[in-house]
């Protein structure tokens with residue numbers, strides 16, 4: 001792929017995850033720039049990954065062709081307005097990773113720059129195991145779409161959606177969902193410890209079971225996930241009892257409502273920011 005010069009505006013958790021994955025998977029560090037108001041995160045990125053850094057957004061933008069908008073949604077408007085004042089944005093491709101900010105709103109914030117692709121990545125990108133949803137409006141060229149897709153393929157799987165509203169569903173299913181799995185594992189580890197297993201062993205038990213389960217899902221695409229569940233569930237056995245307890249507490253409903261809450265928050269952010 002082309003290794004266009006790319007600037008990450010905001011060097012927080014998500015930028016760090018994507019940049020780590022990019023460098024580990026062969027995107028040249030010399031073509032990756034990041035800016036951030038405070039220094040420590042930049043220094044860490046420079047020292048560990050060898051990328052170019054600056055505390056000035058305008059400075060990195062001036063040197064790059066692709067700009068990743070990676071600040072918190074509530075800070076995006078101010079940051080874009082400051083950038084637009086630098087008069088260095090014409091012709092550049094913008095890739096937003098922000099939750100809840102529609103392309104149209106981002107174009108307004110960028111004061112008329114219209115080459116904006118909206119994406120929703122997740123933090124496992126740092127290990128090359130990311131999942132990113134992408135949406136490109138009609139004015140985006142095939143070359144820019146291909147670049148954005150290939151860029152994010154460096155850090156995991158990608159899925160294009162053809163309606164922008166579906167990006168909110170990508171947030172609920174993949175952007176936010178690593179945290180759901182962490183919360184589930186935390187609860188399991190806690191209960192294993194309560195039952196008498198020591199802290200480290202409890203962690204090993206739940207993390208290895210989760211990894212094994214995830215690998216089984218990935219390696220058996222021909223099987224529905226429900227079939228993999230059935231294979232563990234001996235008639236009259238222990239798993240059946242645990243699953244009965246999940247059902248009695250409406251696990252599916254809990255999950256559905258939580259994902260709907262994530263979508264609703266994304267929609268609320270679109271109205272607020």
Ligand SMILES: NC(=O)C1=CN([C@@H]2O[C@H](COP(=O)(O)OP(=O)(O)OC[C@H]3O[C@@H](n4cnc5c(N)ncnc54)[C@H](OP(=O)(O)O)[C@@H]3O)[C@@H](O)[C@H]2O)C=CC1
Nearest residue numbers: 010011012013014036038070071072073079097098099121
């Ligand atoms: N975390 C996640 O799992 C995911 C996050 N996202 C999206 O990624 C974006 C960033 O989130 P996340 O990385 O978690 O947040 P972080 O707070 O970790 O990172 C945001 C960074 O932006 C910096 N920043 C603040 N103001 C400016 C500015 N004016 N110019 C440049 N940088 C600035 C902050 O610097 P400082 O701390 O020094 O103030 C901080 O380092 C959000 O829009 C979020 O919706 C998307 C998918 C997943």
Ligand SMILES: O=C(O)[C@@H]1CCC=N1
Nearest residue numbers: 098099171175176177
């Ligand atoms: O919690 C958030 O708003 C961001 C978007 C998806 C993951 N983190």
